[in-house]
Amino acid sequence: xxxxxxxxxxxxxxxNKGYIGAILNQINNAGFEIIAMKLTKLSKEEASKxxxxxxxxxxxxxxxxxxxxxxxxxxxxxKDNAVESFRKLIGSTNxxxxxxxxxxxxxxESISANAIHGSDxxxxxxxESKFHFEDIEIFNH
Ligand code: CMP
Numbered sequence: 001x002x003x004x005x006x007x008x009x010x011x012x013x014x015x016n017k018g019y020i021g022a023i024l025n026q027i028n029n030a031g032f033e034i035i036a037m038k039l040t041k042l043s044k045e046e047a048s049k050x051x052x053x054x055x056x057x058x059x060x061x062x063x064x065x066x067x068x069x070x071x072x073x074x075x076x077x078x079k080d081n082a083v084e085s086f087r088k089l090i091g092s093t094n095x096x097x098x099x100x101x102x103x104x105x106x107x108x109e110s111i112s113a114n115a116i117h118g119s120d121x122x123x124x125x126x127x128e129s130k131f132h133f134e135d136i137e138i139f140n141h
Pocket of ligand 1: 114
């Protein structure tokens, strides 16, 4: 499988605080090409489906409430070794544990309101990208 695609969402806390531009700038500076992007708002059904894997977790309801609380920016990013490279750029899930200079260290509030999502595998990058951009041409050939 190709490993040059990852999927991201700038989450409601970061959108509400006006960090879209600053975060996109970091993504560009790190050498990612934005191949699809949209500002959108997830419904409860969409968020529940997207985070189905966390259904049994104690934080699931709060996660869905939070992810549907405001707009998000969804995007597909391209770069060699995209998943691993992007996870380095965004830092640990918990911003308190994130390295200096990472997007979560700079812009996230907490483990639940953690500013940005990045796919955790090449397989999920494709699944998550298709979830938000089902008609995009890159998946049609
Ligand atoms: P992300 O990795 O983008 O997708 C799953 C999200 O669940 C994660 O970001 C966090 O926002 C949230 N999450 C993961 N672990 C916890 C936790 N222990 N408590 C609260 N939220 C969490």
